[in-house]
Amino acid sequence: MGTSMATLIAGLFDAHPAALPYLAHGDDVRTRGEVRAMVEREAALFASAGITEGSTVLLQVPPSYTQVQAVLALWSLGAQVMLVDHRFKSAEVEAVREVGRPQYTVRGGVAGATPGFTAEYELVTSRLRGGRPAATEHRLVQFSSGSTGTPKMIGRTPREVAGEIDRFARIEGMPVTGERVLLLSSTAHSFGLIAGLFHSLAQGVTAVFASKLTAGDLLATAARYDVHVFFGTPFHYALLSTAREIPPLPSLRAAVSGGEIMEPSVAERFTARFGIGLGESYGTTETGVIAMDVSGSLRPSVGRACPGVEMRVHLGEVEVRLPASPYLSGGGDRFTDGWLRVRDRAELDSDGCLHLHGRGDSLVVVGGLKVDLGEVEAALRTHPAVTEAVAVHNGAIQAYVVGGTTASELLTWCSDRLADYKIPREIHVLPQLPRTPNGKLVRRHDVLRAAVPA
Structure with missing residues (x-):
């Protein structure tokens, strides 16, 4: 050829x-x-x-x-x-x-x-x-x-x-x-x-x-x-x-x-x-x-x-x-x-x-398209009011953040910076994010979900 x-x-x-x-x-x-x-x-x-x-x-x-x-x-x-x-x-x-x-x-x-x-x-x-x-x-x-x-x-x-x-x-x-x-x-x-x-x-x-x-x-x-x-x-x-x-x-x-x-x-x-x-x-x-x-x-x-x-x-x-x-x-x-x-x-x-x-890193697949959850977290952290962000995938992308803003504002922020298939389905603003005993951010869906106020 x-x-x-x-x-x-x-x-x-x-x-x-x-x-x-x-x-x-x-x-x-x-x-x-x-x-x-x-x-x-x-x-x-x-x-x-x-x-x-x-x-x-x-x-x-x-x-x-x-x-x-x-x-x-x-x-x-x-x-x-x-x-x-x-x-x-x-x-x-x-x-x-x-x-x-x-x-x-x-x-x-x-x-x-x-x-x-x-x-x-x-x-x-x-x-x-x-x-x-x-x-x-x-x-x-x-x-x-x-x-x-x-x-x-x-x-x-x-x-x-x-x-x-x-x-x-x-x-x-x-x-x-x-x-x-x-x-x-x-x-x-x-x-x-x-x-x-x-x-x-x-x-x-x-x-x-x-x-x-x-x-x-x-x-x-x-x-x-x-x-x-x-x-x-x-x-x-x-x-x-x-x-x-x-x-x-x-x-x-x-x-x-x-x-x-x-x-x-x-x-x-x-x-x-x-x-x-x-x-x-x-x-x-x-x-x-x-x-x-x-x-x-x-x-x-x-x-x-x-x-x-x-x-x-x-x-x-x-x-x-x-x-x-x-x-x-x-x-x-x-x-x-x-x-x-x-x-x-x-x-x-x-x-x-x-x-x-399954994956051995932060890459997930949404609708046949690969998304690195780190990219989603990076986009959220560029918001001036966000201090911490974690994204997980459990059938859909979900994000948990700390900052003086709202979920709807962050969804708009993401929609201007990420392709639609990368945008979190849900965003939760928390007073603090769960951490392991040695101080690392937890990226387990069940633990993060439990931290969301009723």
């Missing part, structure tokens, strides 16, 4: 006939050839703005054909693309800019909005003062929550992206040429981007998008295109299982969940309603996919290590062998002697299947 992004993109488009459908949304079905032509036109516009090989570009566009085409166009020019979730608020985008120092921003839609899939957005390209060109070969850059509020910057090279595309192609049960996948996972995150968009382009698969996030609309879209596979998060499968009626889906053969670990009850309900197992894809932004079971037959494990992945459980936590640290900033001591500590507690059974037992 080559080692530059431009070569990689060209090779993916050349892999199958131009007339084969690639993207589908409502009545708007676009062939590989049509998307390629749009990518080339978009690339010419970016080039006229000064974007070239090694330019650094922050891209924030809601789910859309525009987002797909902009990513591919920027990579075809050799730019380093910093993908930012469309739900990020202005303060979060500014934090990313401070860390990444991009030369350009390309944005569409309204920052912080949470629309469904829309075909087109008008893009605005801006040149930034003080931006720096790429200093490494990394061309895909993503950001992960940091416990101090400063995002961690994670980079992947064209060779690493190509390797993961190939890895997905070697996993039994993945969509194949001529099939259609209902892509519900975010295309700004690793699973939706690589397993959804790039795998589909490499294998001649059609990626189908739904307009609205309702069980009825998702199933109507699946039936309209007679899809073969679902890709989504546990939220999507819980939603689909609430449907009053399920239309005929004669070709549906697989469904895979990524982003967070599936609750057994959700998988059981989905299987009972749809008659197929619910598979699991386990990975991280830093590593890409680690383990996967498309069939769902290996539950409660998340499957075995994917082809080409060297994985181990060391001192009770998952570690993955990588050629170099994926962190361009942040990351601390997580990468040592060629091994990345994923910070998920786990064990391997005698068949080599990986069983996960």
Whole structure:
């Protein structure tokens, strides 16, 4: 596939006939050839703005054909693309800019909005003062929550992206040429981007998008295109299982969940309603996919290590062998002697299947999206009246603070600084926070809840 992004993109488009459908949304079905032509036109516009090989570009566009085409166009020019979730608020985008120092921003839609899939957005390209060109070969850059509020910057090279595309192609049960996948996972995150968009382009698969996030609309879209596979998060499968009626889906053969670990009850309900197992894809932004079971037959494990992945459980936590640290900033001591500590507690059974037992740090998953509770605490502590803050997760994020303010004021404060999925569901203002005998703040939900006045 080559080692530059431009070569990689060209090779993916050349892999199958131009007339084969690639993207589908409502009545708007676009062939590989049509998307390629749009990518080339978009690339010419970016080039006229000064974007070239090694330019650094922050891209924030809601789910859309525009987002797909902009990513591919920027990579075809050799730019380093910093993908930012469309739900990020202005303060979060500014934090990313401070860390990444991009030369350009390309944005569409309204920052912080949470629309469904829309075909087109008008893009605005801006040149930034003080931006720096790429200093490494990394061309895909993503950001992960940091416990101090400063995002961690994670980079992947064209060779690493190509390797993961190939890895997905070697996993039994993945969509194949001529099939259609209902892509519900975010295309700004690793699973939706690589397993959804790039795998589909490499294998001649059609990626189908739904307009609205309702069980009825998702199933109507699946039936309209007679899809073969679902890709989504546990939220999507819980939603689909609430449907009053399920239309005929004669070709549906697989469904895979990524982003967070599936609750057994959700998988059981989905299987009972749809008659197929619910598979699991386990990975991280830093590593890409680690383990996967498309069939769902290996539950409660998340499957075995994917082809080409060297994985181990060391001192009770998952570690993955990588050629170099994926962190361009942040990351601390997580990468040592060629091994990345994923910070998920786990064990391997005698068949080599990986069983996960929760996080070993402050990272939690909300709606398939990772949130570092330390980032939530850091945002609360920036309020001038707050002296202490603790955030915990017990089905939802809850915060406990000390300070001369109110819960409603703090919710407003957070809504201006955190993406909606990071905002605490509940905030409690206490006269003091519980501490251990040696003075450390307690982060146990039951102890904190007991400290709330009746």
